[in-house]
Amino acid sequence: MDYSKTIDGNKVIFVINGTIEVKIPKKIYDRYSGRYDDEEIISSCTKKELYNAVTGRRLYYISEESDIPLIGHTAFGIIDRGTNLLQVRPSSGCNLNCIFCSVDEGKSRTKVTDYMVDVDYLAKKFEEIADFKRRNCIAPIEAHIDGQGEPFLYPYIEKLIKKLHEMADIVSIQTNGILLTEDLIKRIDGYVDRINLSMHSMDEYTARRLAGIKSYDLSHVIEMAEVIAGSSIDLLIAPVWVPGYNDEDMKKIIEFGERIGAGKKWKAFGIQKYEKYKFGRKPKSAKMMNFKTFYRKLDEIGEGLKLYPEDFGIVKCASLPKKFRVGERVRLKIEMHGRVRNEMIAVARGRVVQIINTHKKVGDTVNARITRNKHNIYVAREE
Numbered sequence: 001m002d003y004s005k006t007i008d009g010n011k012v013i014f015v016i017n018g019t020i021e022v023k024i025p026k027k028i029y030d031r032y033s034g035r036y037d038d039e040e041i042i043s044s045c046t047k048k049e050l051y052n053a054v055t056g057r058r059l060y061y062i063s064e065e066s067d068i069p070l071i072g073h074t075a076f077g078i079i080d081r082g083t084n085l086l087q088v089r090p091s092s093g094c095n096l097n098c099i100f101c102s103v104d105e106g107k108s109r110t111k112v113t114d115y116m117v118d119v120d121y122l123a124k125k126f127e128e129i130a131d132f133k134r135r136n137c138i139a140p141i142e143a144h145i146d147g148q149g150e151p152f153l154y155p156y157i158e159k160l161i162k163k164l165h166e167m168a169d170i171v172s173i174q175t176n177g178i179l180l181t182e183d184l185i186k187r188i189d190g191y192v193d194r195i196n197l198s199m200h201s202m203d204e205y206t207a208r209r210l211a212g213i214k215s216y217d218l219s220h221v222i223e224m225a226e227v228i229a230g231s232s233i234d235l236l237i238a239p240v241w242v243p244g245y246n247d248e249d250m251k252k253i254i255e256f257g258e259r260i261g262a263g264k265k266w267k268a269f270g271i272q273k274y275e276k277y278k279f280g281r282k283p284k285s286a287k288m289m290n291f292k293t294f295y296r297k298l299d300e301i302g303e304g305l306k307l308y309p310e311d312f313g314i315v316k317c318a319s320l321p322k323k324f325r326v327g328e329r330v331r332l333k334i335e336m337h338g339r340v341r342n343e344m345i346a347v348a349r350g351r352v353v354q355i356i357n358t359h360k361k362v363g364d365t366v367n368a369r370i371t372r373n374k375h376n377i378y379v380a381r382e383e
């Protein structure tokens with residue numbers, strides 16, 4: 001375990017792999033430190049508090065023993081949208097603060113909790129769901145690592161990639177590229193098939209402005225794009241087009257991607273239209289483009305920029321069975337805090353259920369009605 005240790009007043013604070021902050025009351029630490037080593041104290045102390053060291057938010061570490069299912073939420077676990085692609089979400093939290101972020105990640109006004117899933121638990125559940133998919137369709141199974149945040153902040157990302165490589169036919173991952181290094185890319189080469197790299201501008205000032213942090217290093221991301229393109233991993237460059245901010249950049253990004261050899265196997269570019277979301281950030285002067293204008297402009301910039309599921313071999317494949325009906329009344333026990341204020345997480349029938357607009361606490365039981373069950377993502381409202 002790679003960790004640092006500091007003492008702050010009456011707490012001993014460990015930061016593990018730069019991402020998990022563990023706070024232990026000093027009194028308890030002092031009581032056990034003569035008999036046990038730090039790692040034993042960290043893993044067995046029941047009075048510890050966990051935080052995400054990057055975002056500063058409360059953190060839940062979800063292991064098999066926690067009995068929290070990995071289906072039902074968009075911030076962690078596995079999402080099955082009824083195709084041969086399974087989204088694998090090991091953790092939430094981001095090192096950037098993009099001004100258009102659809103999930104208000106990084107320094108956030110709305111998010112109060114992060115989640116991280118134990119790598120063995122996540123891999124075991126992936127295998128079960130991939131087996132189910134294989135029994136129901138013949139298409140190759142893709143494990144796509146993404147999430148509400150930056151997947152390379154997950155401390156066990158290399159282990160996860162290698163485990164998924166053993167179980168899936170294709171492994172792909174999204175990243176903003178900041179945490180990539182040449183060495184890391186070499187280590188995952190042969191285990192990852194495609195990296196979807198977010199890069200929104202070729203201009204340093206605009207890139208920083210969009211990333212929302214002054215220290216954003218565009219030249220590093222450009223260098224990493226070149227390293228990926230020179231490896232056996234395919235590179236897909238995925239800018240978000242934010243009208244009024246990076247209109248001039250799309251052509252430049254395409255020229256760059258073509259020059260370095262992005263898209264060896266799949267499409268080289270995945271230009272995304274900026275959308276306003278309820279819990280997302282909305283840059284003040286950004287105008288929304290409608291889809292008609294967006295696709296027309298893509299056609300003007302270049303050929304084949306409009307993406308279709310077939311471009312990535314994505315086909316329909318039976319979904320996992322749903323466990324609740326919309327409108328169904330349920331009695332739920334709250335197990336965790338939710339991602340935003342006044343939201344809690346309950347567990348029932350092997351699924352996670354978000355309860356919105358509630359003031360109940362962990363351990364309470366609520367009467368609720370299911371309001372969403374699409375893609376086995378469950379939302380309920382207290383009755």
Ligand code: SF4
Pocket residue numbers: 094095096097098100101102103104105106148149150176198
């Ligand atoms: S890198 Fe992605 S998750 Fe992170 S702040 Fe930017 S848009 Fe949001």
